[in-house]
Amino acid sequence: MGNFKVGVIGCGSIAQKRHLPEYQANENVEIVAVCDVVESRAEEMAQKYGAKAYTDYKEVLKLEEVDAISVCLPNYLHASVTIDALNEGKHVLCEKPMAVSLEEAQAMNHAAEWNQKTLMIAHNQRFVSSHQKAKTIIENGNLGNIYSFRTTFGHGGPENWSIDGASSWFFDKEKAFVGAMGDLGVHKADLIRYLLGDVSEIGAFVQTSAKENTDVDDNAVCILKMDSGLIGTLTASWSYVSGNDNSTVIYGEKGMMELENDPDYSLKVTYKNGESVHYSLDKIQTNEAGGQTTTHVIDHFVESVLNERPPLITGEEGMKSLQVILSALEANETKQMIKVSSGNVSFST
Incomplete structure (x- = not known):
């Protein structure tokens, strides 16, 4: 042992x-x-x-x-x-x-x-093969300047996955505090920070539309502006009833890169001249039967x-990814764009 x-x-x-x-x-x-x-x-x-x-x-x-x-x-x-x-x-x-x-x-x-x-x-998400490969491709400059992105994480909801089903703590605002944004959105906030640097501003619509008897969010669409100036969207949802979406697409000056957006290729790069490169890498972890690979x-x-x-x-990295989600909730409540500065820990939610 x-x-x-x-x-x-x-x-x-x-x-x-x-x-x-x-x-x-x-x-x-x-x-x-x-x-x-x-x-x-x-x-x-x-x-x-x-x-x-x-x-x-x-x-x-x-x-x-x-x-x-x-x-x-x-x-x-x-x-x-x-x-x-x-x-x-x-x-x-x-x-x-x-x-x-x-x-x-x-x-x-x-x-x-x-x-x-x-x-x-x-x-x-940082350990997923396609995400690590994507980071290398971006850092090598293969896509040139990055202009925009979209990243999403959605499934049918924790009642299909949590041990307590529909009575799960995931739906209890006191215990969960945040719904799909905390369950799924925070993963994508962490991934986008890993790939493209820190988030500087965020705007969001966050609502409960698909689940009953709960106050936690189940559908969120956020607009992010990164420190580098590039903009993109982050969506998190428990309303994708017929399957998972765990995809990210990054748009650059020389082409676009699709992560976990194709059933056969976990990473696909399509260049402006029409050339495309497909990578068959280890599949992303899912909670579906048979899709359970190690998370590393x-x-x-x-x-x-x-x-x-x-x-x-580290805890510092976890905190920065949490801050993106907290700022999104604040943006939704105040109907304003919220500045996400790494030093800003004064507001209370």
């Missing part, structure tokens, strides 16, 4: 489909503790992964042998549990969105810094801690 001992807090869908199997597949890791307020859920995972079951996460944090914690809880608990874990000297991999306010995100980052522990946010998030987290290197998505 591995010498890197981990505890997973929260045994819902994200833990069962991503964290636990991927930790188990990593030869350096031993899963020693699993925790869930639903005791039977914790027991079931404990049995499956040869770990010990807990219902109180603080007991897991007291275990000296535990090196790291995965926080797989509803959004509103991310900050408090992450900070407690860091203060107990554990490294933390926290699910996205990292928090429900910038103040919380900052407090998490301070705790990581203060305790000199790794805090990584589980944004898996767990392996990267373990590797970062063991090699004492900062992860690709």
Whole structure:
């Protein structure tokens, strides 16, 4: 067994489909503790992964042998549990969105810094083959100046995926704080920042149109202006009832690049002169049966801690991606364009 001992807090869908199997597949890791307020859920995972079951996460944090914690809880608990874990000297991999306010995100980052522990946010889009290849193509100047983009993430909603179905915390504003924008939009905010730099201004329409009995958003269309001046759109939706869309298209002076926009090619570049290059790369992870490839998030987290290197998505990066979403919500509420400056953490939502 591995010498890197981990505890997973929260045994819902994200833990069962991503964290636990991927930790188990990593030869350096031993899963020693699993925790869930639903005791039977914790027991079931404990049995499956040869770990010990807990219902109180603080007991897991007291275990000296535990090196790291995965926080797989509803959004509103991310900050408090992450900070407690860091203060107990554990490294933390926290699910996205990292928090429900910038103040919380900052407090998490301070705790990581203060305790000199790794805090990584589980944004898996940066590890997708087509996205990494796209970054290289952009940086190499193959597309020339970038003019515009569109990025979207939509599916039929968490009731099809979450362990609790339609009664899931995803629809509970108190627990989720934000809907499709926090579930899906934050992934694309992180991806676009990774590919094209920081966002400087945002405008948005955010609404609840497809789901009943919920106050969280399920459809959002945002206009982004990047620090470089280029503009584009970001959409997040739980209303795509007949399938997923996880695509990004980037328009440059020499051509356009399509990511995850074609069923056969995860990356397609079409040049102005009509030439096109298709790349068959590893497929993007989906929650569909048979589409479940590794997210690389767990392996990267373990590797970062063991090699004492900062992860690709630090708490600071997670905070900047969260800020895009918070600014979009503010833009929708105020019906104004909102400046997203990396230093602006004063407003409260």
